Amino acid sequence: MTMIENYLNKIHHGDCLELFKHIPDNSIDVTFADPPFNLKKNYTSYADSLEFQEYLNWCEKWISEMVRVTKPTGSIFLHNIPKWLTYYATYLNKFAYFKHWIAWDAPTAPMGKSLQPSHYGILFYTKKEKGAKIYELRHPHKRDRKHGYLLKDYGGKKDGLHPFGPLVSDVWTDIHRIKHNTKRDPHPCQLPIHLMDRILLMTTDEGDIVLDPFSGTGTTAISAKRLGRNYIGFELDENYIEISQEKLEKTKPNFKIGESWVSFYLNSIVTIRNNDWNNLSRYFKIPNPLRNIDFEKTTLIDKKLIPNEIEHPLLEVSKNLTKINGKKVIGNENKKFSHAYSQDKQANA
Numbered sequence: 001m002t003m004i005e006n007y008l009n010k011i012h013h014g015d016c017l018e019l020f021k022h023i024p025d026n027s028i029d030v031t032f033a034d035p036p037f038n039l040k041k042n043y044t045s046y047a048d049s050l051e052f053q054e055y056l057n058w059c060e061k062w063i064s065e066m067v068r069v070t071k072p073t074g075s076i077f078l079h080n081i082p083k084w085l086t087y088y089a090t091y092l093n094k095f096a097y098f099k100h101w102i103a104w105d106a107p108t109a110p111m112g113k114s115l116q117p118s119h120y121g122i123l124f125y126t127k128k129e130k131g132a133k134i135y136e137l138r139h140p141h142k143r144d145r146k147h148g149y150l151l152k153d154y155g156g157k158k159d160g161l162h163p164f165g166p167l168v169s170d171v172w173t174d175i176h177r178i179k180h181n182t183k184r185d186p187h188p189c190q191l192p193i194h195l196m197d198r199i200l201l202m203t204t205d206e207g208d209i210v211l212d213p214f215s216g217t218g219t220t221a222i223s224a225k226r227l228g229r230n231y232i233g234f235e236l237d238e239n240y241i242e243i244s245q246e247k248l249e250k251t252k253p254n255f256k257i258g259e260s261w262v263s264f265y266l267n268s269i270v271t272i273r274n275n276d277w278n279n280l281s282r283y284f285k286i287p288n289p290l291r292n293i294d295f296e297k298t299t300l301i302d303k304k305l306i307p308n309e310i311e312h313p314l315l316e317v318s319k320n321l322t323k324i325n326g327k328k329v330i331g332n333e334n335k336k337f338s339h340a341y342s343q344d345k346q347a348n349a
């Protein structure tokens, strides 16, 4: 075992099961995993297939490691399509505590002639039954895009609405998957950073440690850094580590208004902590009378408070990038490859 400090604020190259061996028990505040789907075949009757079982056995190993390294006050998150999460949950129920199944509303590829899959799941477990660090969150009121009116009809109760927005529930419809290639790195399954911000604002404080064993292009690490948290990432592919490092160098711990850490996306605040509103409200112009919130937004008084988000590094980095997961990628090939890979990922599930 190594001193945890030596591992902080780096993306480590290697196999996560090997790297986990260096992380002491009970040393991490939040572990988050967005694993690869390694199956090669499209099984119709998969329950007794060896390859399927091997995949799950492998998942159980790193899930156990996640639980081992998480602090007694900490939380464990697993992102995947619902099918895999049912197995993860059955396993985790034996030695961690179920909090929520977060349904992240995002269309996935059609998978047959039954229901259209329209959400990814994020399993939220705590290591211990009691005493976990969890904060309530708020997101802005949802509005009709064309006219700006509140989508929900609150009738005569508008004067009682929260000026910022409602409490975040376990269904997340306000964060969209990164579809457009110019908005993401040459990585097929990159998560939106403000999705990670929400998870970290909910379960960590400034200075806490977040570990992601499948770091990809560093989404978790960047979110942690811009929110003043420490991170540890593991990643097999050196190209992804290179992309992450470029972005991390440009990332500053500046997603803050006054003393409160907040999540921004495209110049708007996406998530705040409920108990930060007392400090944050002075920075906002709140509709007066409040019932005008029906057509008038609560906005930041000074737009200069909005931090610069990092430039998208695709153009800079991909010039040097020749391979992803061992496949050659040049220029537009990125696009083709990403598309093929995501289709693959769904079909194989």
Ligand SMILES: C[S@@+](CC[C@H](N)C(=O)[O-])C[C@H]1O[C@@H](n2cnc3c(N)ncnc32)[C@H](O)[C@@H]1O
Pocket: 014, 015, 016, 017, 034, 035, 036, 187, 189, 190, 191, 192, 213, 214, 215, 216, 217, 218, 219, 220, 234, 235, 236, 237, 240
């Ligand atoms: C679904 S992606 C994660 C994407 C990430 N959440 C992001 O937003 O960029 C899974 C990642 O795990 C990496 N990976 C696969 N097997 C691994 C292993 N055994 N140890 C560490 N990383 C691994 C892959 O290279 C891939 O980048």
